[in-house]
Amino acid sequence: MSQKILMKGNEAVAEAAIRAGCRLYFAYPITPQSELIEYMAKMMPKVNGTFLQAESEVSAINMVYGAAGCGKRVMTSSSSPGISLKMEGISYLAGAELPSVIINVQRGGPGLGDIQPAQGDYFQATKGGGHGDYRLIVLAPNSVQEFADMASEAFDLADKYRNPVMILSDGLLGQMMEPVSFKESKTDEEIEELGKQHYEWCMHPNTGYTERHHNEINSLEIDPNVLEQHVLELEKKYKLIEQNEIKYEEYKVSDDNEILCVAFGISSRVVKSAINELEKEGHSIGLVRPITVWPYPYEAIAKAIGPKVKKVIVFELNLGQMVEDVRLAVNGKVPVDFMGKVGGIVFTPAEVKEKIEESL
Amino acid sequence: MEIVAQRPKSLRDVQFTYCPGCLHGVAHRLIAETMDEYGIRDNTMGIAPVGCSVFAYKFFDCDMAQAAHGRAPAVATGMKRARPDMVVFAYQGDGDLAAIGTAEIVHAANRGENITVFFVNNAIYGMTGGQMAPTTLPNMKTTTSPYGRDVNDIGYPIRVSELLNTLEAPYYIERVSLLSVPDTIKAKQAVKKALKYNIEGKGFTFVEFISTCPTNWGIDPNKSKDWAKENMLPYFKLGCFRDKEKDNGGK
Ligand SMILES: Cc1ncc(C[n+]2csc(CCOP(=O)(O)OP(=O)(O)O)c2C)c(N)n1
Numbered sequence: 001m002s003q004k005i006l007m008k009g010n011e012a013v014a015e016a017a018i019r020a021g022c023r024l025y026f027a028y029p030i031t032p033q034s035e036l037i038e039y040m041a042k043m044m045p046k047v048n049g050t051f052l053q054a055e056s057e058v059s060a061i062n063m064v065y066g067a068a069g070c071g072k073r074v075m076t077s078s079s080s081p082g083i084s085l086k087m088e089g090i091s092y093l094a095g096a097e098l099p100s101v102i103i104n105v106q107r108g109g110p111g112l113g114d115i116q117p118a119q120g121d122y123f124q125a126t127k128g129g130g131h132g133d134y135r136l137i138v139l140a141p142n143s144v145q146e147f148a149d150m151a152s153e154a155f156d157l158a159d160k161y162r163n164p165v166m167i168l169s170d171g172l173l174g175q176m177m178e179p180v181s182f183k184e185s186k187t188d189e190e191i192e193e194l195g196k197q198h199y200e201w202c203m204h205p206n207t208g209y210t211e212r213h214h215n216e217i218n219s220l221e222i223d224p225n226v227l228e229q230h231v232l233e234l235e236k237k238y239k240l241i242e243q244n245e246i247k248y249e250e251y252k253v254s255d256d257n258e259i260l261c262v263a264f265g266i267s268s269r270v271v272k273s274a275i276n277e278l279e280k281e282g283h284s285i286g287l288v289r290p291i292t293v294w295p296y297p298y299e300a301i302a303k304a305i306g307p308k309v310k311k312v313i314v315f316e317l318n319l320g321q322m323v324e325d326v327r328l329a330v331n332g333k334v335p336v337d338f339m340g341k342v343g344g345i346v347f348t349p350a351e352v353k354e355k356i357e358e359s360l
Numbered sequence: 361m362e363i364v365a366q367r368p369k370s371l372r373d374v375q376f377t378y379c380p381g382c383l384h385g386v387a388h389r390l391i392a393e394t395m396d397e398y399g400i401r402d403n404t405m406g407i408a409p410v411g412c413s414v415f416a417y418k419f420f421d422c423d424m425a426q427a428a429h430g431r432a433p434a435v436a437t438g439m440k441r442a443r444p445d446m447v448v449f450a451y452q453g454d455g456d457l458a459a460i461g462t463a464e465i466v467h468a469a470n471r472g473e474n475i476t477v478f479f480v481n482n483a484i485y486g487m488t489g490g491q492m493a494p495t496t497l498p499n500m501k502t503t504t505s506p507y508g509r510d511v512n513d514i515g516y517p518i519r520v521s522e523l524l525n526t527l528e529a530p531y532y533i534e535r536v537s538l539l540s541v542p543d544t545i546k547a548k549q550a551v552k553k554a555l556k557y558n559i560e561g562k563g564f565t566f567v568e569f570i571s572t573c574p575t576n577w578g579i580d581p582n583k584s585k586d587w588a589k590e591n592m593l594p595y596f597k598l599g600c601f602r603d604k605e606k607d608n609g610g611k
Contacts, residue, residue, distance in 0.1 A: 055463050065435050066407075066441075203424075218425070219426065
């Protein structure tokens with residue numbers, strides 16, 4: 001780990017991605033992720049990597065498809081409206097099982113919305129968004145450090161499962177500065193080795209690795225029986241991911257909890273502040289923070305409901321999206337309440353505290 | 361006994377999915393023969409489009425990707441940037457390239473991506489059953505222009521080679537036809553040039569094939585060729601629009 005430096009989330013995740021071996025990056029400018037594309041424009045040439053400003057998000061994600069098909073670590077990033085445009089390509093990446101990393105620095109929607117932080121793309125990220133039965137692995141950071149750490153984690157998961165991985169961040173995490181330290185950069189040799197794990201299936205002509213002449217990158221199976229098999233195989237993979245990769249943080253979860261809160265990403269930071277304030281006043285409030293929002297920590301949330309918990313309250317920067325998953329997890333054990341904020345406005349610790357106090 | 365004709369090595373021994381009389385197979389063969397002649401099968405990657413040639417990823421015996429509708433030039437860009445040491449080509453129909461994929465082809469060409477795009481213009485959407493394409497001729501009847509293409513309503517057919525020729529970057533742009541034996545021999549020369557420049561790293565190369573669609577035109581294969589000669593060639597003029605090698609005097 002290097003020394004801590006002060007950096008914006010957008011720049012930190014870009015730096016971390018390069019260190020993790022990303023040598024191809026394709027994107028289209030959009031606020032509030034522009035520092036990311038600009039950092040890549042500046043730094044990629046210095047590591048002999050490819051930076052390309054595509055003509056659209058549609059093109060960018062299809063460039064990712066081509067490069068990922070060659071077994072390379074490749075990334076794209078955008079913000080909400082641009083992520084919508086990438087959805088066709090993301091479905092193809094999932095169908096063709098191409099490891100790749102997509103960053104969404106969410107902003108207010110729907111439509112052009114605004115350029116302030118929001119969490120309105122939760123459904124899109126975790127429940128589909130593109131067409132067909134597929135899953136993205138979705139990581140939700142709540143600090144600049146975690147945003148950066150997730151870059152290498154995302155590439156590792158993408159490689160491990162041959163699946164696209166999304167980092168679901170927001171305009172606040174992208175724009176704010178926090179101290180961050182970085183892992184060692186992967187060497188060119190290490191990056192080369194990482195690519196080799198994909199030689200079995202990827203396009204890698206002329207490597208002398210095998211005798212074969214023909215690998216196909218494809219999501220088309222015209223025979224319904226073959227497509228059924230393919231989709232069922234994908235499902236098996238998704239089940240395995242659900243078994244192995246669920247991550248969450250518990251904050252002050254205990255048997256004394258009067259209320260259990262659930263929040264992901266930047267919202268969880270505000271909720272923590274409110275919990276700390278309430279603790280000073282003698283209240284015990286717990287928080288479960290899903291770190292993977294797909295696969296989702298249903299069991300962890302159910303288990304965290306202590307004997308004295310009167311209510312579970314979900315805090316999101318949308319009108320109630322993750323709350324549906326929390327309801328599934330809680331399964332009627334206690335009431336589930338919700339507080340949302342939209343328009344690109346972030347609730348304050350005082351507002352969150354007030355909401356919790358209503359139920360104390 | 362001497363073998364005088366056989367399947368090119370760069371085509372796999374699988375059955376084509378094309379209708380009788382379709383010229384996609386001829387275009388495939390010209391590309392595959394050229395890959396054989398240049399000995400590039402082991403360092404070539406191709407892209408199949410969405411359209412009748414969607415299964416081209418099964419037909420060419422090199423690494424192949426299947427792209428979303430219209431996105432082949434973007435996928436090709438990703439592949440070429442990931443493996444600059446490889447020859448990368450995309451194969452597209454006119455709906456794929458000139459309607460839904462207009463942005464992708466224009467910008468790949470404008471960047472001068474070192475790829476080759478083979479463009480099959482049959483004035484119709486074949487795969488989906490004969491709908492109007494951006495290249496459908498004025499007054500031509502298709503299932504979505506049942507009264508004939510009304511240019512006042514939907515505009516004129518797009519001449520893609522001419523359009524790309526307005527850009528600075530492309531190295532080579534030629535329109536050829538597959539409508540006769542002499543034309544097909546000329547088409548082969550164009551394929552060879554395009555892939556030669558590609559191998560040499562010269563830049564973006566583009567070959568447009570004027571082709572037919574007997575099934576969806578509802579005309580038998582031979583008459584289809586005559587129809588295309590009479591109707592398509594006056595609008596889509598054959599010829600080389602750009603050859604920087606010549607323009608630079610071979611420099
Ligand atoms: C996003 C999307 N829109 C529409 C389609 C349906 N579709 C499949 S092939 C095709 C037209 C292909 O026509 P063309 O490119 O002219 O090729 P041809 O079949 O004539 O060779 C269309 C519209 C699709 N697969 N994907």
